[in-house]
Amino acid sequence: MDKRGKKIAGTMLYVPGVLLMVLGIIYLPITASMSLAVAAALGGAAMTAAGLYLNHSHKTKTLTARTVRYVLLSLGAVIMMFPFYWMLSSAFKTSAEMNLFPPSMAPNNWFDYGNFVVAFETAPFARYFMNSVIVVLSSVVITAFTTILGAFAFSRLKFPGKEILFSLLLSMMMVPFEILVITNYQTIVKIGLSDTLYALVLPFISSIFYTYILRNFFSSIPDGLYWSARVDGCTNWRYLWKIMVPIGRPALMTIILLNAMASWNSFMWPLLVIKRDTNRTLPFGLYSFTTEVGANNELLMAASSVVVMPMILLFFLARKQIVNGVARGGIKG
Amino acid sequence: MRVEMKGLTKHFGPTKAVNDFSVALDDGELICLLGPSGCGKSTVLNMLAGILPVTGGQIFFDGEDVTALPPEQRGIGLVFQNYALYPHMTVLGNITFPLEIQNVPKDERIRRATQMAHLMHMEKLLDRKPKQLSGGQQQRVAIARALVKNPRLLLLDEPLSNLDARLRLEMREEIRRIQLKTQVTTIFVTHDQEEAMSISDHIVLMKDGYLQQYDKPQELYNEPDNQFVADFLGNPPINNFPGIAGDGHFIMASGAKFLCPGIQRVPQGRAINLAVRSESFVAQEQAAPQHMAAAVESLYQLGKEEMALLEFGGTSFRAYIAYEIGIKPGQTLHLSLKERGVFFFDAATGDRY
Amino acid sequence: MTQKQTAGNLFVRPKRHWGAKRIIIHIAVFTLVGTFILSAGIFGRVTLKGRADEYLVSTRVDTLHLDGMDAIKSAMQSVVDDAAVRRAVDQAATSRKRTLKTTIIRMIAQGEEDAAVLQAVADAMLTAAQDRIEDHGAYLAVEKALGEQLDGIKASISELSNERLPQITLTDVRKALSVTTQYYPFMFYHVALITAGSALLLAAAVLLYIWIRFDEENKRRVAEWLEPMDYLAPFMVGILLFTLYPVVRVVVMSFQERFRLDGSYTGWGIGNYEYVLKGIEGTSNYFVQGVRNTVLYVLYTVPASTALAIVIAYLLNQKLRLSALFQTAYFLPMVTSITAVGLVWRWIFNRDFGVLNALLMLFGMDKINWLQEAANSLMVMVIFGIWNTLPFTIILLLSGLQNIDEAYYTVARVDGAKALRIFRRITVPLLAPTIGLVLTINSISAFKVFAEVTVLFNGSPGPAYNMYTVVYYIYEMMHQRLELGRAAAAAIVLFVFIFLFTVAQRYIQRKWNYV
Numbered sequence A: 001m002d003k004r005g006k007k008i009a010g011t012m013l014y015v016p017g018v019l020l021m022v023l024g025i026i027y028l029p030i031t032a033s034m035s036l037a038v039a040a041a042l043g044g045a046a047m048t049a050a051g052l053y054l055n056h057s058h059k060t061k062t063l064t065a066r067t068v069r070y071v072l073l074s075l076g077a078v079i080m081m082f083p084f085y086w087m088l089s090s091a092f093k094t095s096a097e098m099n100l101f102p103p104s105m106a107p108n109n110w111f112d113y114g115n116f117v118v119a120f121e122t123a124p125f126a127r128y129f130m131n132s133v134i135v136v137l138s139s140v141v142i143t144a145f146t147t148i149l150g151a152f153a154f155s156r157l158k159f160p161g162k163e164i165l166f167s168l169l170l171s172m173m174m175v176p177f178e179i180l181v182i183t184n185y186q187t188i189v190k191i192g193l194s195d196t197l198y199a200l201v202l203p204f205i206s207s208i209f210y211t212y213i214l215r216n217f218f219s220s221i222p223d224g225l226y227w228s229a230r231v232d233g234c235t236n237w238r239y240l241w242k243i244m245v246p247i248g249r250p251a252l253m254t255i256i257l258l259n260a261m262a263s264w265n266s267f268m269w270p271l272l273v274i275k276r277d278t279n280r281t282l283p284f285g286l287y288s289f290t291t292e293v294g295a296n297n298e299l300l301m302a303a304s305s306v307v308v309m310p311m312i313l314l315f316f317l318a319r320k321q322i323v324n325g326v327a328r329g330g331i332k333g
Numbered sequence B: 001m002r003v004e005m006k007g008l009t010k011h012f013g014p015t016k017a018v019n020d021f022s023v024a025l026d027d028g029e030l031i032c033l034l035g036p037s038g039c040g041k042s043t044v045l046n047m048l049a050g051i052l053p054v055t056g057g058q059i060f061f062d063g064e065d066v067t068a069l070p071p072e073q074r075g076i077g078l079v080f081q082n083y084a085l086y087p088h089m090t091v092l093g094n095i096t097f098p099l100e101i102q103n104v105p106k107d108e109r110i111r112r113a114t115q116m117a118h119l120m121h122m123e124k125l126l127d128r129k130p131k132q133l134s135g136g137q138q139q140r141v142a143i144a145r146a147l148v149k150n151p152r153l154l155l156l157d158e159p160l161s162n163l164d165a166r167l168r169l170e171m172r173e174e175i176r177r178i179q180l181k182t183q184v185t186t187i188f189v190t191h192d193q194e195e196a197m198s199i200s201d202h203i204v205l206m207k208d209g210y211l212q213q214y215d216k217p218q219e220l221y222n223e224p225d226n227q228f229v230a231d232f233l234g235n236p237p238i239n240n241f242p243g244i245a246g247d248g249h250f251i252m253a254s255g256a257k258f259l260c261p262g263i264q265r266v267p268q269g270r271a272i273n274l275a276v277r278s279e280s281f282v283a284q285e286q287a288a289p290q291h292m293a294a295a296v297e298s299l300y301q302l303g304k305e306e307m308a309l310l311e312f313g314g315t316s317f318r319a320y321i322a323y324e325i326g327i328k329p330g331q332t333l334h335l336s337l338k339e340r341g342v343f344f345f346d347a348a349t350g351d352r353y
Numbered sequence C: 001m002t003q004k005q006t007a008g009n010l011f012v013r014p015k016r017h018w019g020a021k022r023i024i025i026h027i028a029v030f031t032l033v034g035t036f037i038l039s040a041g042i043f044g045r046v047t048l049k050g051r052a053d054e055y056l057v058s059t060r061v062d063t064l065h066l067d068g069m070d071a072i073k074s075a076m077q078s079v080v081d082d083a084a085v086r087r088a089v090d091q092a093a094t095s096r097k098r099t100l101k102t103t104i105i106r107m108i109a110q111g112e113e114d115a116a117v118l119q120a121v122a123d124a125m126l127t128a129a130q131d132r133i134e135d136h137g138a139y140l141a142v143e144k145a146l147g148e149q150l151d152g153i154k155a156s157i158s159e160l161s162n163e164r165l166p167q168i169t170l171t172d173v174r175k176a177l178s179v180t181t182q183y184y185p186f187m188f189y190h191v192a193l194i195t196a197g198s199a200l201l202l203a204a205a206v207l208l209y210i211w212i213r214f215d216e217e218n219k220r221r222v223a224e225w226l227e228p229m230d231y232l233a234p235f236m237v238g239i240l241l242f243t244l245y246p247v248v249r250v251v252v253m254s255f256q257e258r259f260r261l262d263g264s265y266t267g268w269g270i271g272n273y274e275y276v277l278k279g280i281e282g283t284s285n286y287f288v289q290g291v292r293n294t295v296l297y298v299l300y301t302v303p304a305s306t307a308l309a310i311v312i313a314y315l316l317n318q319k320l321r322l323s324a325l326f327q328t329a330y331f332l333p334m335v336t337s338i339t340a341v342g343l344v345w346r347w348i349f350n351r352d353f354g355v356l357n358a359l360l361m362l363f364g365m366d367k368i369n370w371l372q373e374a375a376n377s378l379m380v381m382v383i384f385g386i387w388n389t390l391p392f393t394i395i396l397l398l399s400g401l402q403n404i405d406e407a408y409y410t411v412a413r414v415d416g417a418k419a420l421r422i423f424r425r426i427t428v429p430l431l432a433p434t435i436g437l438v439l440t441i442n443s444i445s446a447f448k449v450f451a452e453v454t455v456l457f458n459g460s461p462g463p464a465y466n467m468y469t470v471v472y473y474i475y476e477m478m479h480q481r482l483e484l485g486r487a488a489a490a491a492i493v494l495f496v497f498i499f500l501f502t503v504a505q506r507y508i509q510r511k512w513n514y515v
Helices: A003-027 A036-052 A060-090 A116-122 A125-155 A162-173 A179-189 A199-206 A208-219 A223-231 A237-246 A248-265 A266-273 A282-293 A296-332 B040-047 B091-101 B108-117 B135-145 B165-182 B194-198 B217-222 B227-230 C021-079 C083-109 C114-133 C136-167 C170-175 C185-189 C190-213 C216-254 C271-277 C286-316 C325-334 C338-348 C355-362 C374-402 C406-414 C417-449 C453-457 C470-480 C486-514
Strands: B004-014 B015-025 B032-036 B056-061 B078-081 B154-159 B185-190 B202-207 B209-216 B239-246 B249-252 B255-261 B271-275 B281-284 B294-303 B305-312 B315-322 B334-338 B344-345
Touching: A036 A060, A060 A296, A060 B165, A060 C286, A060 C325, A060 C338, A060 C374, A116 A125, A116 A296, A116 B135, A125 A199, A125 A237, A125 A248, A125 A282, A125 A296, A162 A208, A162 A237, A162 C216, A179 A199, A179 A266, A179 C185, A179 C216, A179 C470, A179 C486, A199 A266, A208 A248, A208 A296, A208 C216, A223 A237, A237 A248, A248 A282, A248 A296, A266 A282, A266 C470, A282 A296, A282 C338, A296 C325, A296 C338, A296 C374, A296 C417, B004 B040, B015 B040, B015 B056, B015 B202, B015 B209, B032 B040, B032 B165, B032 B194, B040 B078, B040 B185, B040 B202, B078 C406, B091 B108, B091 B135, B091 C417, B108 B135, B108 B165, B108 C486, B135 B154, B135 B165, B135 C486, B154 C216, B165 B185, B165 B194, B194 B217, B202 B217, B202 B227, B202 C190, B209 B217, B209 B227, B227 B271, B255 B271, B281 B315, B294 B315, B305 B334, B305 C083, C021 C083, C021 C114, C021 C136, C021 C170, C021 C185, C021 C190, C021 C216, C083 C114, C083 C136, C114 C136, C185 C190, C190 C216, C190 C406, C216 C486, C271 C286, C271 C486, C286 C325, C286 C417, C286 C470, C325 C374, C338 C374, C338 C453, C374 C417, C374 C453, C406 C417, C417 C486, C453 C486, C470 C486
Parallel strands: B032 B185, B032 B202, B078 B154, B154 B185
Antiparallel strands: B004 B015, B004 B056, B202 B209, B239 B249, B239 B271, B249 B255, B271 B344, B281 B334, B294 B305, B294 B334, B305 B315
């Protein structure tokens, strides 16, 4: 189609398109058949976009493409975020408000902390929180320690059987936790650590995955650095902590973040191992909370918000790190 | 195709990358955009390609104003420094891709691509994937891909930078050969003056976003417009002696002076750089007022000639000396200047007298 | 003329490590730790032995006591066919029961033989009977009968006792231990502890030998060889205990039929696998059902979320304003606990008050019973699953997109290619390896779906047990029924399945990698 033809076709599309869209939007709140109104609005929007796009001018094209992009992304974003909004808004609703149908979009009083208070009274969420914090902190510290040492050994040090051992470990990386769980459960029970916080930390003190990532990173640090340090009389230990770890900070941060997230959110293992209420971690505590409050979903939502908050905070603080780390880790995995 | 740029300007925020750049390039020539890093040569290339919008000025292809035209409508072929060969297509696939876009029928596509491969001496490589090719081969594929749609302008951005030294020599000859064969106006960007000097028809020398000189290579060498041009071209670099013009003499800060021919051009008392090419010294037997009395510091031998490192007026310089003279370090050598390869540049502005 | 000064006396070898002193430290540590572990192991064994001995003793006591008394009683009752006498004997037995036990224990502790003990029992019984049997004649008959049979009884009871005792091995006692017994870990693992402890002490001895006999050079060499071990040790301990050992153990366990938490199993064989794969006769096979559900879940979730993620990643791959906001929106579900988001979704899916049904009503459609109706369970899971896997998938695809050199697009654009052609011929092929990766990773995790089911359906896998998944099966076997052997077999089957699936995927995807 030549330029003029396109322009005409484009105009023929977008003018009625705009009309249709406007009609649809106007009728949206008043008509009984919502679907028709929505269909009209969407169809109109599509026609408008197509028509504008066909329009010859480069500027209009780019503008339309941009707008469509933003609109689509925003729509998707709303859908993705909605459950979080819903969680938060429900947490502040009263029991009566929860029983409305259709449900209200926002609670009457955004500052009504009642549900949180009740939730904290019904179940020892503070305790759960403490437990989770303790577990995550210990797990992260210990795992980081073993990972750093192990990655250093595999990347820098020479010892017989290094390659074979590493290949063996790599092949074991694929083994799913679901297999290990069976024996680990038995071992934990038999050592007598069942139902303790130790049980939540111990099985995870070494991670092949994290060591693999860190080792690759360490390997990329040039040999020259090591040898010039050695020539100056630097010991391995010092070299590791004063040079390699600072240089390896990005990868280390990634590992720590991933580890913290996985540990905080872990569910199946605590479910198996923890029996007493006082030893529960947050996600598990939340889950058992459901059986106790039954149908009082506003309490559940309040509790869920508490569980989710720290991770959301972490995300805001370390968003770039987390995203990059997941990408890097995912590609390695 | 004739390319003309009028007052071309490009600003990136506060940074002025290209300033009031005007030059007219002839059809069918191999032209080099030469200059040090950051001089704006790649920016000019990108504006010619249409990938970068211009801040000011105009570009004309054969008299047509293409300044606002998107790249796909300018009829150009583009080769990047890293070749950008589609890794998932074969060599044949890569070369035929532009024709595919133009909806050229399959038979003709393959015919033209094979023809192009033949021109590049690459017929046997058509089924390979880029990762199986050497650097030189990849480059040829990139050029073939750019040329297969018969562009009116071929643009190459530092095509030889990714190759090792020996290959560079070989490939620049290749580029020249291809350009002569196809007669497509070709502009390529480089920072290597030897490269530019050896194969271009014309050189556009740039510095800090400004055009320094546009001329045939030999002209740039023999008749530099300013200090920068003289310094940039030539290996070894031109020798600069800072001093003043006075009473027909060239006088340096240390007091060393000699009767320099041609210094009358320079206004009395003006601070200048006397720039002399290393091959423009002639060793003389005796001292004379118009000879430079220079102390020999050290010698290198290059086949039939010797290059001497000498000192005059506190400045070290290099000169080619015929072997037969037989000089030794510590000696004083009397040198006269040839007519060619001697220039006077204003110490402040760099202009030539 | 001094041309070169010998550098010998100027060069000072820097004190790098402790050098050979490292060996000494290792000797010390190994000895200390080795002794500690060894003593723990020995302690465990000794305690176990003690318990075994106790057990032996009590078995013997029981045999002598219960079986002995029974035998003696029947002997006494055998001769006279009189109910009254019999009753008298019974009463005698009952009255003496407890005291006799004490007596027996005392006598055994004193080292008496079985015969002597039984004699005492017999005497006591006779005395007791004598008091109760009125008819002295009957009593004498009883006495006589007992006298005749006593030797026989002694022999047979002794034989019985001797038969039982050797059957009690240390292993049996170990197995029979309850987890809550004091010092249980030491007793249960005493073999491992003793081995480990001895190994460490042996290593210490070897090092000591090296220290004494080797020269400086070789000592240093050994020390250098020891160093990597130190760095590797913490890591390897964790791996050995919680990764390597379990893998081997689980494989072995899967062949130990009906292996239970207390360690008992009925024998070696593929019985576990048979149970898992075939189920019980007559009842539906949960495992196969679980596989079916899981496979359906994977087939519905993974391709859909991948396609969606490609579109979103493509849209996000631009310099956008508010990119931080968009990133947060799309990536947040990845960091949050699955229980928390599961609960929200459960509320959203709620039939009477959920916002999803509200939306449907707005469009004039009927409410759907998402959570309680079996037919809808899969859809619920898939929706939740897609929402959950989108963030991770988008991140990976976005990274893949950003790794595509801008130059490819520019060259194609200069050649005149339009957006669609660029997308089709350049973007997608260059993204293919990432897409393949994403499909593989997501499939593997989708096969392991568990938490989602538990949270959405409040503990039960679906309203009618219909969203049974493979991992749920494993969990139930392990936690509820304590049938570790079967759980192990199921886990192995799952792993093999995933492994084959991955291999198949890799094979199909081999053409996708142009690199």
